Amino acid sequence: xxxxxxxxxxxxxxxxxxxxxxxxxxxxxxxxxxxxxxxxxxxxxxxxxxxxxxxxxxxxxxxxxxxxxxxxxxxxxxxxxxxxxxxxxxxxxxxxxxxxxxxxxxxxxxxxxxxxxxxxxxxxxxxxxxxxxxxxxxxxxxxxxxxxxxxxxxxxxxxxxxxxxxxxxxxxxxxxxxxxxxxxxxxxxxxxxxxxxxxxxxxxxxxxxxxxxxxxxxxxxxxxxxxxxxxxxxxxxxxxxxxxxxxxxxxxxxxxxxxxxxxxxxxxxxxxxxxxxxxxxxxxxxxxxxxxxxxxxxxxxxxxxxxxxxxxxxxxxxxxxxxxxxxxxxxxxxxxxxxxxxxxxxxxxxxxxxxxxxxxxxxxxxxxxxxxxxxxxxxxxxxxxxxxxxxxxxxxxxxxxxxxxxxxxxxxxxxxxxxxxxxxxxxxxxxxxxxxxxxxxxxxxxxxxxxxxxxxxxxxxxxxxxxxxxxxxxxxxxxxxxxxxxxxx
Numbered sequence: 001x002x003x004x005x006x007x008x009x010x011x012x013x014x015x016x017x018x019x020x021x022x023x024x025x026x027x028x029x030x031x032x033x034x035x036x037x038x039x040x041x042x043x044x045x046x047x048x049x050x051x052x053x054x055x056x057x058x059x060x061x062x063x064x065x066x067x068x069x070x071x072x073x074x075x076x077x078x079x080x081x082x083x084x085x086x087x088x089x090x091x092x093x094x095x096x097x098x099x100x101x102x103x104x105x106x107x108x109x110x111x112x113x114x115x116x117x118x119x120x121x122x123x124x125x126x127x128x129x130x131x132x133x134x135x136x137x138x139x140x141x142x143x144x145x146x147x148x149x150x151x152x153x154x155x156x157x158x159x160x161x162x163x164x165x166x167x168x169x170x171x172x173x174x175x176x177x178x179x180x181x182x183x184x185x186x187x188x189x190x191x192x193x194x195x196x197x198x199x200x201x202x203x204x205x206x207x208x209x210x211x212x213x214x215x216x217x218x219x220x221x222x223x224x225x226x227x228x229x230x231x232x233x234x235x236x237x238x239x240x241x242x243x244x245x246x247x248x249x250x251x252x253x254x255x256x257x258x259x260x261x262x263x264x265x266x267x268x269x270x271x272x273x274x275x276x277x278x279x280x281x282x283x284x285x286x287x288x289x290x291x292x293x294x295x296x297x298x299x300x301x302x303x304x305x306x307x308x309x310x311x312x313x314x315x316x317x318x319x320x321x322x323x324x325x326x327x328x329x330x331x332x333x334x335x336x337x338x339x340x341x342x343x344x345x346x347x348x349x350x351x352x353x354x355x356x357x358x359x360x361x362x363x364x365x366x367x368x369x370x371x372x373x374x375x376x377x378x379x380x381x382x383x384x385x386x387x388x389x390x391x392x393x394x395x396x397x398x399x400x401x402x403x404x405x406x407x408x409x410x411x412x413x414x415x416x417x418x419x420x421x422x423x424x425x426x427x428x429x430x431x432x433x434x435x436x437x438x439x440x441x442x443x444x445x446x447x448x449x450x451x452x453x454x455x456x457x458x459x460x461x462x463x464x465x466x467x468x469x470x471x472x473x474x475x476x477x478x479x480x481x482x483x484x485x486x487x488x489x
Contacts, residue, residue: 069189073201075243078142079117079174080191080199080236083126083149083163085134114192114236115139115163116245118275120173122147122165125275126235127250128154131161139165142172142199152278157286158270158353159250161235162278174237177244179269179354180340182206182223190227190249190263192236202228204261211264212346221350222264223247229263238265245271269354276356288381288408289352290321291328292419295344304333311335311366312348318408318419326376328365335371336364352378381418383407389426390456392434395467397474397487398448400432401425401439403456422446423453437487439476446482447475 059065113130117123124139131137137149147165154161165171182188186206194200204227211222225238229249238247247265277284293312294300301309311333317324334342337351338361355361355378363376387410392398404410404426411418425443428434445453449462450473472487 069201069203069241072189072239072241072243073191076174076189076237076239077191077199077201078172080142081115081117081124082140082193082199083113083115083124083130083235084138084140085113085131086136112193112196112232113234114232114249116235116237116248117165117171117173118176118245118271119279120170122167122171123152123173123275123279124149124163124165125248125271126161126163127248128156128159128161130235131163132156137163139163152282153274153284155274155284158266158274158284160248160266160271160274162275174239175244176272177240177242177246177268179267179272182209182240182246182267184209187241188225188227188246189239190225190229190233190236190265191239192229192233192249194228194230194232196232204228207262210343210347212344212350220346221267221270222250223267225263225265226261227263228261233263247271270350273354273356285357285380286353286412287355287357287378288321288412288418289323289349289376290318290379290381290408291323292316292318293334293345293348296333305369306333306366311342312345314365316419320382321408322377322379325379326363326374328363328374328376329367331367333366334363335366338362339364352376381408381412383409385409385413390460391429392459392463394463395433395489396463396469397433397437397472397489398439398445398459398463400429400434402427402429403445403459405455406444420444421454423456423459433489437485440478442478444477445474446477447473449473 059067113126115124115126115130118125131151131154134151137151139147139149141147147167149163149165152162152164184206188204188206190202190204192200204225206223207226208224211224212220223238223246227238229236229252233249234251236249237245238249240246246268248271249263249265251264252262274284292315294315296304296306296309296311296313298309300313301307304313314323314328314330314332314334317328317330334348336342337348338355340351342348342351352361357378357380359378360375361378362373364371364373384407387404387407390403392401392403402425403423406416406420406422406424408418410416411420416424423445425434425439425441425445427441428439445459447453448459449466451458451462453459470489472489473484474487475482475484477483
């Protein structure tokens, strides 16, 4: 479904996606590949590795300082690829120039990013913004072989995409690191194709974990590194000293567009979830907890008698949702999910979102001073993502409105408040009564003729037999504000 006026924009002004646009169009390619279901059937389970803590040592001699990353690079680099995408864009010119030069037609625009082969059958993970809107895709390996590719999943919320290289030959693949093994201070390497100069390796450390203030995706939860990441690195690999993927490079903090030593990578936990969904379900369905959470601030911690700010406070529960079924209550504080500490609301949402539908997630919560654990089912948002639409007709101020009923599934699809209920205006026919009275898409109808509106049937019942009515009291919500009017026909 196309997001309309209710959609939420997530890009922050100072955060730049690490992909690069190209002025020269990329050569067209043909795409002919098997379906996602066939991919799942022939794809073996992805390998896992874990760097043991005993190998983490601080260099204590000149000889150790002269050690090389070359063995790790030789192992990992063949699995990092260049992703070339082309899209058709319409030229925008000033009408003045169109008078003299005519209307300019569409043109081909190319962009460059990176990707990581995570399975030898040719499964590649990259960023969604690298392939978004692409008409054609071409993958170039480290050894300069070129392949066509198809998109299995492209998810805007996680900013991840999974591609399938069209080939029958086995390809070099990078193992996924075991979740939770990365630590602040670990040495890491970033591999990608910055500025289109060719595959490049940079080194650094894990500067921070669980960065949630980076507004470049709906699930803002990143590994921060000082390894140089530049335009063209988007979708590339952030690896540990075991040669395993710990994150997919996605964004940089920069005022100039170049690397300032603050780069961000999507953690392997989310990468694994999206890849698994591409190879099994064929689509990524986001779970919905059904609990409104808020970060525990210092003020909240003091009011609750906590020794320090920690966790996420449950401020509301949606009836019948997963949180309600698990027994969560208002006032509970979520301290950890699946044995990983929760520091804030975005961290809690991220942890829950990495679980597949049908699984259960273990929540550690603080309730009345006691720490208890509950199993929370991982479920989809209730309702329909594409509910039935109805157009109001007749002689009334609402004629010409196209209405839908809100539900968590629909709200989640369009970026609306998941807890909002009632009836919302999806569109307004030009020249209709609703257009005349100034109704807009996104308006939520709260009351009509002094009666509360919960569903479309409420409106239709109130309109029945009222063709001669002159005065129409109505209340709507627009951009979070209640507005009332008495419309006269």
